[in-house]
Amino acid sequence: MAGTASHTRHARIVALGTAVGTALTLALAGxxxxxxxxxxxxxxxxxxxxxGEATAGGKLTVVTHDSFALSDGLLDSFTQSTGIEVEVVxxxxxxxxxxxxxxxKDAPLGDAVYGIDNSFASRxxxxxxxxxxxxxxxxxxxxxxxxxxGDDEGALTAVDFGDVCLNVDTTWFDEHDLAVPTTLDxxxxxxxxxxxxxxxxxTSSPGFAFLLATIGAKGDAWPDYWSAxxxxxxxVADGWSDAYFTDxxxxxxxxxxxxxxxxxxxxxxxxxEGGTEPTTQALLDTCFRQVEYAGVLAGAENPAGARxxxxxxxxxxxxxxxxxxxxxxxxxxxxxxxxxxVQFAPLxxxxxxxxxxxxxxxxxxxxxxxxxxxxx
Amino acid sequence: MPARTPGGRWSAGPSHPGPSHPGAARPRGGRGRDRAGRLGxxxxxxxxxxxxxxxxxxxxxxxxxxxxxxGFVVDGQLDLSGFADVFSRPRTWRIIGQxxxxxxxxxxxxxxxxxxxxxxxxxxxxxxxxxxxxxxxxPFVLPTVVVGVAFRSLLVExxxxxxxxxxxxxxxxxxxxxxxxxxxxxxxxGGLWERLDPRAEQAARALGATPWRALRTVTLPALTPAIASxxxxxxxxxxxxxxxxxxxxxxxxxxxxxEIWVQTTQFLDLRAAAVLSVVQLVVVAGALLVAGRARTRxxxxxxxxxxxxxxxxxxxxxxxxxxxxxxxxxxxxxxALTALVVVLLALPLLHLVVRSLRVxxxxxxxxxxxxxxxxxxxxxxxxxxxxxxxxTAVDATLLALVVGGLVALxxxxxxxxxxxxxxxxxxxxxxxxxxxxxxxxxxxxFLLAMHEPFGLDLDLRRSPLLVPVAQAVVAVPLVxxxxxxxxxxxxPRLREAAATLGAAPxxxxxxxxGALALRAVGLAVGFAFAASLGEFGxxxxxxxxxxxxxxxxxxxxxxxxxPESYGRALAASVLLAVLxxxxxxxxxxxxxxxxxxxx
Numbered sequence: 015m016a017g018t019a020s021h022t023r024h025a026r027i028v029a030l031g032t033a034v035g036t037a038l039t040l041a042l043a044g045x046x047x048x049x050x051x052x053x054x055x056x057x058x059x060x061x062x063x064x065x066g067e068a069t070a071g072g073k074l075t076v077v078t079h080d081s082f083a084l085s086d087g088l089l090d091s092f093t094q095s096t097g098i099e100v101e102v103v104x105x106x107x108x109x110x111x112x113x114x115x116x117x118x119k120d121a122p123l124g125d126a127v128y129g130i131d132n133s134f135a136s137r138x139x140x141x142x143x144x145x146x147x148x149x150x151x152x153x154x155x156x157x158x159x160x161x162x163x164g165d166d167e168g169a170l171t172a173v174d175f176g177d178v179c180l181n182v183d184t185t186w187f188d189e190h191d192l193a194v195p196t197t198l199d200x201x202x203x204x205x206x207x208x209x210x211x212x213x214x215x216x217t218s219s220p221g222f223a224f225l226l227a228t229i230g231a232k233g234d235a236w237p238d239y240w241s242a243x244x245x246x247x248x249x250v251a252d253g254w255s256d257a258y259f260t261d262x263x264x265x266x267x268x269x270x271x272x273x274x275x276x277x278x279x280x281x282x283x284x285x286x287e288g289g290t291e292p293t294t295q296a297l298l299d300t301c302f303r304q305v306e307y308a309g310v311l312a313g314a315e316n317p318a319g320a321r322x323x324x325x326x327x328x329x330x331x332x333x334x335x336x337x338x339x340x341x342x343x344x345x346x347x348x349x350x351x352x353x354x355x356v357q358f359a360p361l362x363x364x365x366x367x368x369x370x371x372x373x374x375x376x377x378x379x380x381x382x383x384x385x386x387x388x389x390x
Numbered sequence: 391m392p393a394r395t396p397g398g399r400w401s402a403g404p405s406h407p408g409p410s411h412p413g414a415a416r417p418r419g420g421r422g423r424d425r426a427g428r429l430g431x432x433x434x435x436x437x438x439x440x441x442x443x444x445x446x447x448x449x450x451x452x453x454x455x456x457x458x459x460x461g462f463v464v465d466g467q468l469d470l471s472g473f474a475d476v477f478s479r480p481r482t483w484r485i486i487g488q489x490x491x492x493x494x495x496x497x498x499x500x501x502x503x504x505x506x507x508x509x510x511x512x513x514x515x516x517x518x519x520x521x522x523x524x525x526x527x528x529p530f531v532l533p534t535v536v537v538g539v540a541f542r543s544l545l546v547e548x549x550x551x552x553x554x555x556x557x558x559x560x561x562x563x564x565x566x567x568x569x570x571x572x573x574x575x576x577x578x579x580g581g582l583w584e585r586l587d588p589r590a591e592q593a594a595r596a597l598g599a600t601p602w603r604a605l606r607t608v609t610l611p612a613l614t615p616a617i618a619s620x621x622x623x624x625x626x627x628x629x630x631x632x633x634x635x636x637x638x639x640x641x642x643x644x645x646x647x648x649e650i651w652v653q654t655t656q657f658l659d660l661r662a663a664a665v666l667s668v669v670q671l672v673v674v675a676g677a678l679l680v681a682g683r684a685r686t687r688x689x690x691x692x693x694x695x696x697x698x699x700x701x702x703x704x705x706x707x708x709x710x711x712x713x714x715x716x717x718x719x720x721x722x723x724x725x726a727l728t729a730l731v732v733v734l735l736a737l738p739l740l741h742l743v744v745r746s747l748r749v750x751x752x753x754x755x756x757x758x759x760x761x762x763x764x765x766x767x768x769x770x771x772x773x774x775x776x777x778x779x780x781x782t783a784v785d786a787t788l789l790a791l792v793v794g795g796l797v798a799l800x801x802x803x804x805x806x807x808x809x810x811x812x813x814x815x816x817x818x819x820x821x822x823x824x825x826x827x828x829x830x831x832x833x834x835x836f837l838l839a840m841h842e843p844f845g846l847d848l849d850l851r852r853s854p855l856l857v858p859v860a861q862a863v864v865a866v867p868l869v870x871x872x873x874x875x876x877x878x879x880x881x882p883r884l885r886e887a888a889a890t891l892g893a894a895p896x897x898x899x900x901x902x903x904g905a906l907a908l909r910a911v912g913l914a915v916g917f918a919f920a921a922s923l924g925e926f927g928x929x930x931x932x933x934x935x936x937x938x939x940x941x942x943x944x945x946x947x948x949x950x951x952x953p954e955s956y957g958r959a960l961a962a963s964v965l966l967a968v969l970x971x972x973x974x975x976x977x978x979x980x981x982x983x984x985x986x987x988x989x
Contacts, residue, residue, distance in 0.1 A: 075852060080942075081949060083769060103852055105837060110655040114837055117460070117658075121841040123851060216641060216652055249558075252538075252636045255948045259956050260542045266953030267745075270547040276951060283952030287750050341950065378657050389642045 075124030136374030151328025183264030230366030453835025461664020504575025512580030534633030601717030674826030794869025802877030916977025
């Protein structure tokens, strides 16, 4: 073999290989831009995070759905008072959340979870993704009032709730000289033909909540009610925003339909600039109550931190922040509500109810039947 | 300056004069070089094959396999009863039919509209052409959330196009799919057409063929490979469309992709989801097989010409004294059709802009001003999110360039052994797969597989790096399709000449392949960048609230009540569209005539 030449060539090949490898490693390490001023530590840090007994301090990973938000600085104040650094991961919407937790049960995505609602609560509890904890936060007693029936150990702690109700564009009804409908049955009347739009129960969690409202109201006869709605010109949109902004006349998108499925807390957002009253109103006899829970994940690396976080969610500062940040009502009876909520966003007095255990047992059947009835 | 420049992979081959400068390699070394050279080349190619394959396996094949495996393995036992069960449901067959129907019709319509578009936008010159080319590309990278809003608010009863009664129909879905994919056909067919030597057609005309007959019997057959390749891409994109189908049609128009989503996220029926994932793979592999066939056929030599000589000014009026059968009717027809399509493409975009300027009952820039505030459930301002998007896209693009560049390099070779040639073709198809596999499967797969991947002691699931990686997986095929034609166009004899003259393999790569491929890199960067800017599917599974990307913020904003959030979401969408258009327009500038351009 020709000594020098092959040596240099070999060196060059190695150099090329190294260069390619380095480039890839650099790119993989995201040195270029992604990581540059990211306060969150990289994978190495999380991999070497202290396990087992993390008493004070440490790192906490909170898994939640994509509507989770708290005002700026709130999480920082939690870090300051406890020394626990919080990292939030949002792997999808509320429905996907529980399924993801079930799938990753053996290697949990984090330490605490927030955002499991009562329609998924039973599945989360029976699948054993949660570690029971009796919350100590200020609103702990209030939270107990919303506990999942049968959850005696306290796997889930209620944090906030909201009423999913039909909303009407009162301006539209004034202009058309038509009385505002008030009950579920009104919407099957001929004068309200082609006026209602709801999100799909299969693809949208408020959509499913409304299906539960009708199941709570009509019992086993709910498919007949939906058939009647369909015969009266019901429109099914894909998601809440699609229904509210594109089809609804009062959401800002100037759509054609004046009745939409939304929340009891939506009307305050429709107070026009310079106006004093909202242009929409929730129909409080058509509601299903959604409760959102938090819990400690089984197999958490930092269970102490997770428990502290759940207590933090029940503190006054977080409870008072929930309406503005997440459009839900706090469970705390002492937390302050925004003025416009007090005025324009009353809760339903008797929302329809379906027990979480029933939902867990029948969810798939109901959704399949709903699809067959409404979508065809 | 040779008249024929190195063109796409349809290059003239042996008769090709090639670029004038292969890099002057000094003669050096002796007989020992040969063996050592082969050894060295072997090592280089091994590295070039292993690196991208490792990337694809780690960040695509492995997560998908883990997720699909969950559906087939019950208590450690392989259970394939899911197939019989899923296939016995009539719903499954309906869904497969709808997937094929929607994607098939969308592909046919895209081709029927795109070919005349390619003719007008690439075979002719006119003022504002660059702007029109950028405009037609914007839809391709807009997130479906935005397109859904833009389309539905046009089509909804009482909307500007409400009188058509298209809301929630099959036609609306097809229209949206064509809206997304028109540019794919225009660009890949146009890229060849602007280099196709017009003399063959002129000869046919001289022999008495009518313009239509010459087009049909000479030009279109020459373009067929490019059209087939574009069609397969459109089919792939359409068959895996998710948001578009749900927002515009709803579940009654459900496809394999939406059904996988429903079964996975709603019913947690992993068995059904796994079966459907396999079905999806079969459909996608079928489409890629067709594409591969078309590609093999296209390898035959074509007479290519310098676009400078081919592209003519667009003239719609006949000068006095010119013959009547000069094909003016064809030009007029194609121009009219393309103008109509461009207007139709612009409508939803324009509607978006108009809507974003609507403030209460009046008009104003309020929503744009609000882009700099972080409120209403979003923890960062839209500008910050745009910055995050840009940064993530830079990382994703870098990654995609390294991986995609290497893949293109390998696939551009034509080994002599049939087995090796098949392996190369297989590799090409393999890296296209991410375009055809459900984002839900990949996203859930990430969550399952990235904890202690391959038994390593690390948890990548919470890593911020996973977002650019996920985007790069989708951007790699675009890089490959852009760089490949240029590399394929390089006359192999050029490399042989350089090697004979004594250039080491690395040097041949650098001075021949590298020098020529650099020209296409600008274009590849643009597409990879734009695609990662708009990527939402896999990103939404990995979203990090402290640093959300722009599409994620738009999605959050539009998920909250109140005209302010809505207006701000629309303004943010316009910002995203403008960002995209700018990137595409810049790439149009980088792209000089005759340098790559199929994707």
